[in-house]
Amino acid sequence: MANSHSDLHSEQGAARGEHPGRAANPTIKIRDIAWLEFEKPDLVRAEAFARAFGFQTAFRGPDELRLRGTNSGSPCVLLRRGERSRFTGIAFRAEDEADVRRLAAKTGASVQPLPDDLGGLQVSLVDPSGIPVRVVAGTDDLPQLSSQTPLLVNAGHELVRVNATQRAPRAPARVQRLGHVVLQSTKYAAALDWYLENLGMIVSDFLFFPGQRARGPAMSFIRCDRGTEPADHHTLAMALGPANRYVHSAFQVSDLDALAAGGEYLGERGYFRSWGIGRHIQGSQLFDYWRDPDGFLVEHFADGDMFDATLEPGWAPFTASGLAQWGPPVSGDFLGTSPRGAREEALAILRALPRRNEFDVHRLIGLLKVARS
Template sequence: MTTSHDVHDGLHSENGAHRGEHSGRHPNPVIKVEDLAWLEFEKPDLVQTAAFAADFGFTPTLHTADELHLRGTTAGPPCVIVRRSHRSAFIGPAFRAAADADVHTFAERGGVPVERLPETLGGIAATTKDPSGAFVRVVSGVIEHPESAAQPVWTTYNMGDHRPRINGTQRAPRTPAMIERLGHVVVQSNRYLESLNWYLEHLGLIVSDFLFYDGQRDRGPVMSFIRCDRGGIPSDHHTLAMTLGPSNRYVHSAFQVRDLDTLAAGGEYLRDKGRYRSWGIGRHIQGSQIFDYWRDPDGFLVEHFTDGDLFDCTVEPGWAPMTASGLAQWGPPTTADFLGIAPGKESLRELRSILSSLRSGDTEFDVQRLLGLMKVAKS
């Protein structure tokens, strides 16, 4: 007689903290941001960038020789701002403050000026750096583009005894999955805990889930999924996610689409266009969202997602071991490309970062953490 074993057993957020572990929030934050506003990048070829953006489902609001703004269908500022440069780089996130006064409070605490943003964006911003050296903006009063036409609803589901689709068919067209909004960004830091505490204190973010290396829980977490604290108003399970690693770098960003059919048909469209799927389709555990990951022409990892979790401020952080199998409830095996260990420039850069970090001894990434990370890759 054989018995089955659920590889996801014990990985869900219902498993809480032990006594004395990180609370996942700051008792008196400087401000509480409401959401991500946009992400900023630099890239050398904006024509190439715009072509991929159209295939991925963005709509441009500005496209000049030097700058590209990309939006979703929901009302608000652009999701992504790309400026032309000789290099490809992630510059950093902009977070939306509740009011101008919060931008001034944030600026005063950080000793930075409050500046007017260009007319194409409107509003004001205060810009500083987190402990990892990444640029972080807090903005308010920015341009609100009106809601635009959403993806047509072509899905009427027959499920169980509820079967409303009679004498009709289900035919999702193979078109771009229209981006609705920016969901989250994931970054890696070699000063993970220091950076995490900075975001909790300065932006009022709170942790939804912690991950730790198997056998190293006593050393604390190595990844956190962090949301905005809107009180009783639900927020995305994570607006920002941070993980410990040998280098400070962008990992991926995620953009919401309408539903599974939209995501899947949009993926077929991207595949027909010769775009590179990194990993998917599947459903995550932390956050629960259905995902599909793609590489843009500059190598940045971007995600279509739908059906993500929403938490209000009452939900305490979950704790779980970090494993490759724990990244999804269902879907294909995690790819080497997604994990950043596929042969190529990215994995070589990460190897150099490992050697540099271990030699310097000036980061949170040490030999024990390296062994924990290697165990994750094999899991």
């Protein structure tokens, strides 16, 4: 593994005895994230937002909606009709069906066929936070669709566009694919190890609460281990907090102009921008965060870091100012400190503190420092 952090993704590496960020002998190594699953009471409203956000509809039925990007592969979001809006799980793609069977044998779970119109096999698990996790293989691929072509950009003195203007269309940014999901867990360390040991994922960056590095990390950005083939800086990110819950998901678009013009399109239709536009530090993505009509946070991103398996984890303090290299100050809505978010967060803290989990008073103090730092 690369052991120098000079000019790499982080100024600091691990200290002696800190978490290595990978399992020595994982059961399997997943290939990628496949899809996310939600229940929503109003699929018509959900589809209207999805189309404005840039999804294509892969399937529409009376009680189910499947959304896709322009890349070939499986749908990237499955919505089913339910009494209330809620996140119901993640699916990851294994290398092949043999890995699905290997994981099932190791965990004591059974291998089941997926619905005929998705194809393939699955093993259904639950992580230590209580999040349902499917691992799938052999699914039928949807065909590639046309995507937005990145605009030609004159960078400095390098001219690639002459006698031509730039006119980014004010239209939905065409989602290409699902990039990652972010979860919060009251059992962060146990859940982290579960993903590393069972799914073979590896950590790109650890964050620790201000003044609490000795207590261990409080957030991790986790990628797929594809060996020498580069993978997204994070396919899964996990943070310690007062509830086990979905935080946000991110969907790739072609470039900054698609992201910005797509944001203008969403804003004109009355949808709420949570935070953006900016560029992250961990992962380096250009980002723009929006709330769907049910309050779920979703992100357009472009130009993210790609790492192979040689890079070791970086370590950095978890601070609000450290979430972006540039862009507007991080919003209260994104941090959960807005009036609506603060009430929900306070209730989650009151429920979490009396229970046996990793989110104790010391960790609460660390979390409160994040928003102020």
